Amino acid sequence: MRRRGILQLPPVDGPAPKSFDIRKYKTAAVSCSCPFLCAVILIFHLSQTTLLKSGRTSELRRNNRALLACRLPPEILQEIFLYCAQTSFDTSTWSWVDLSYVCSTWRMAALDHRELWTYIDFSHPKWTALTLRRSQILPISVRASVNPKNQYTLLRTLQHAPMICDIHLIASIYDLGPLIKTLKTPNQCLESLVIVISPPDDNQEIRYSKRSTPSTGRPLPNLCYLELHRAPISFVSARYINLRHLSLHHLPFSERPARQDFLSLLERFTCLEHLTLTRAFPKNVAAGSCNAGRVIHLSNLLTVSLTGSVQELVNVLECLSLPPDGRIHCYVDRMGDFKTNFWKLAKVLGYHFHRNAWAMPLDTVAVTSREEGLRFTDEHGLNPDFRQTLRIRAFGVTEPTEPLLDLVLGPDAHSAHDEIIVSALTSVWEALPLMHIHTLSLQNLDVLTHKTWSRLLPSLTSIRVLDIGGHAPSGLLWALLLNARSHSHLEHDDMSFMFIPTLEDVYIHNVDCFTGGLMVSSSGPIHSHCDRDDSRFLDVVFAYLEDRRRCGLVLRSVAISCCENVSLDVVKEMQGLVSCLSWDHLGRYPLKKVGPPHLIKEEAAEPSVGYRDQWPSKPPALRHYYRLRILLQLDSS
Incomplete structure (x- = not known):
């Protein structure tokens, strides 16, 4: 052909x-x-x-x-x-x-695959007729980018095709308009419905001419998946009696139902397993007029994914009751109401996990920080374009790959401030039941000082593994060191206030071991980026292990991999402090050769302590301290 x-x-x-x-x-x-x-x-x-x-x-x-x-x-x-x-139906330049x-090989492979021809091609009337003919009596899939050229063909297919199992349409509100009435009375065989309304070119809020009511008629027991982007809320119908996945995105404000109506609609979906709301919350939730007394129970609900402001997330989570193995994914993209409402969010999360701690205890906590742009400007002020994101994940024992809690904060203008990030982490940390945590994983989290960590560590009474990656968390190591040093000088064996006494394994990877830390500021909020500690990270780790050994708590293993500026002398001395030490040679700092050619010896050229870049050009006059040296001098005196 x-x-x-x-x-x-x-x-x-x-x-x-x-x-x-x-x-x-x-x-x-x-x-x-x-x-x-x-x-x-x-x-x-x-x-x-x-x-x-x-x-x-x-x-x-x-x-x-x-x-x-x-x-x-x-x-x-x-x-x-x-x-x-x-996947390629939204591309107008070619057809599958x-x-x-x-x-000929490709031709025969395509013709022999009956399921392939059930995906009707609406890029051209010729291909539409061809795929409809070759689909024969199988249920078809209607996937297309709606435009004036295929609008009539789509309408005829939706109205007259005997069996449609899947509908996925991408369109502007004007192109989708003639299809809306037909889509609200879908085929009885329909299993999945996805409608994506493209945002207007002027980025204005979509406003429909009038608020339509949900369609009535016979139940549609086959429809299990419903996903709407900027589409009318009337597409969410109680006729979907076996709906398992409901996903609403960017629901226009004029289409948002009242809170009580929204909860009443959710209660009808008794089989619902996954609920996703992305800026699609009930209308009066954002206004704060919520009644926390009503709670709906969905026994099959496994995942709740919410994206919005702190207050919107709180008011939805307050009225949902999840089973013990239910997962909560929250993305706080607007933190303007942080001080007023974030403690409420932490309280709601803590209530859920405390209530189910006996059935689904938390086993692993992973905290990740990410920064966008330089922190300061040339004038040494906070860069208005600087953003940082904090992600907190908590895993259960039986589900180590899928987090039971996935909380993302930022980035927005408010998350640029360290106080917001530290306060958020502290609030969630103190609300969650962490007494059975086995593993703590930290990635690029160096904005917390030792005073903050001294507040967080007492709740980790069962931790066995500490995993550190990215930016060196000097504040954590200083909190552990000062605590271990205070116990190593005691004349009796009182370990009741020892931080993480059950720790056995430490993994350090992709860390600059010569990185210095941030000091607590004598004035101001959390810490100062001008008051810095010249104590190298690996030296602080060594001092902690040494004091921990004096307390009779020798670690089982320490692994150092893919790190930079690993001191050979420190590593060799560390071998006597742990049962097993493993490290690679990739990150040792450069050695310079001195002496005549026939008697060349390698001498370590230790680099000076380094810090992450915070300023676009020359940093201000910084105040430096060598805390570890001073601490050792005080001991010797």
């Missing part, structure tokens, strides 16, 4: 095509979301274009036989084609049907 405008590589026993259009396939290679298919298309282009133009048919056939893409098993090709049919015309 030949078609003008398609790159049609000849089959092994067929004539060469008379025309081709390589531009379409170059566009497909760029826009295709499948990396393998992108590479295959480019290989075809590079290997065949010259031969096609020159008309060397026999050589082209031999080249086809030699290409790996023409000799792939049909099962692999069919999986690739199916992936393209499922075009792939079946590349070569």
Whole structure:
């Protein structure tokens, strides 16, 4: 079968095509979301274009036989084609049907895969008719970017197709308008409905002409998945009696229901397992007029994912009761009401996990910090473009890969301040039941000083593993060191106030071991970025292990991997403080060779302590302290 405008590589026993259009396939290679298919298309282009133009048919056939893409098993090709049919419908420059015309091998693989042709192609009326005919009696999938050219074809398909199992439409509100009435009375076989309304070009709030009511009629027991982006709330119907996944995104304010109506609607979805609300909260939640007395119980609800302000998250979580294994994912993207409401959010989270601590205890806590931009300007003021994000994840014993709690804070203008980040972490930390935590993982978290850590560490009574990565958390090590030093000088064995006495293993990776820390400021909020500690991170670790050994608490293992500026002398001395020490040679600091050529000796050239870049140019005059040296001098005196 030949078609003008398609790159049609000849089959092994067929004539060469008379025309081709390589531009379409170059566009497909760029826009295709499948990396393998992108590479295959480019290989075809590079290997065949010259031969096609020159008309060397026999050589082209031999080249086809030699290409790996023409000799792939049909099962692999069919999986690739199916992936393209499922994901490439929002690309107007090419169609997945075009792939079946590349070569005879691809053609046969596509024709033999019946499920592939159930994804109706609405890029051109010819392809729509072709895919509808080849789908035969199987349930079809309607996925398309709605535009004036395919609007009528889509409407006819939605109205007259006997079985539709999947609908996924991307459209502007104007293009979707003629389809809304039909979509509210979907096919009885429908299992999944996804409607994405594109935001207006002027980024204004979408306003529908009038508030429509949910459709009435027979229940739709097959529909299990509903996802709406900027779509009318009337698409959420109580007719979906077996709905398991409800996902609402950017619900227009004019479409937001009252809080009581929203809760009443949720209560009808007794089979609901996953609830996602992204800036799609009830109307009066944002105004703060909530009644925390009403709580709905959804026994099958496994995951609640919320994205919004602190107050919006609080007012929704307050009225939901999750089973013990329920997961809570919260993304606080607006922290303007932080001081007033964040403690409420921590209280709600703590209540859920304390209530289920007996059935689903927390086993691992991972805290990750991420920064965007430099912290200060050339004038040594806080950079208005600086943002930082804090992520807190808590894992259970039985589900070590999927967090029971995933809380992300920022980035917005308010999260740029360290006080917000530290206060948020402290509030959540003190609210959660952490007495059974086995592993603590820290990534790029160096904004907490030892005073803050001294407040957080007493709740970790069962920790066995400490994992440290990225920026060196000097504040944590100083809190551990000062606590261990106070106990190592006691004449009796009172360890009741010892921090993490059950610690056994420490993993340090991707850390600059010569990094200094931040000091607590004598005035001001949390700490000062001008008051710095010149004590190297690895030296503080060594001092902590030494004092811990004096207390009779020798660690089982310490692992140092992929770190920078690892001091060989410190590592060798550390071997006598732990039962097992492992480290690689990748991060040891450079050695300089001195002496005559026949008597060359390696002498360590220790670099000075370093800090992360905070200023775009020259930093201000900093105040430095060598706390560890002073501490050791006080002991010797």
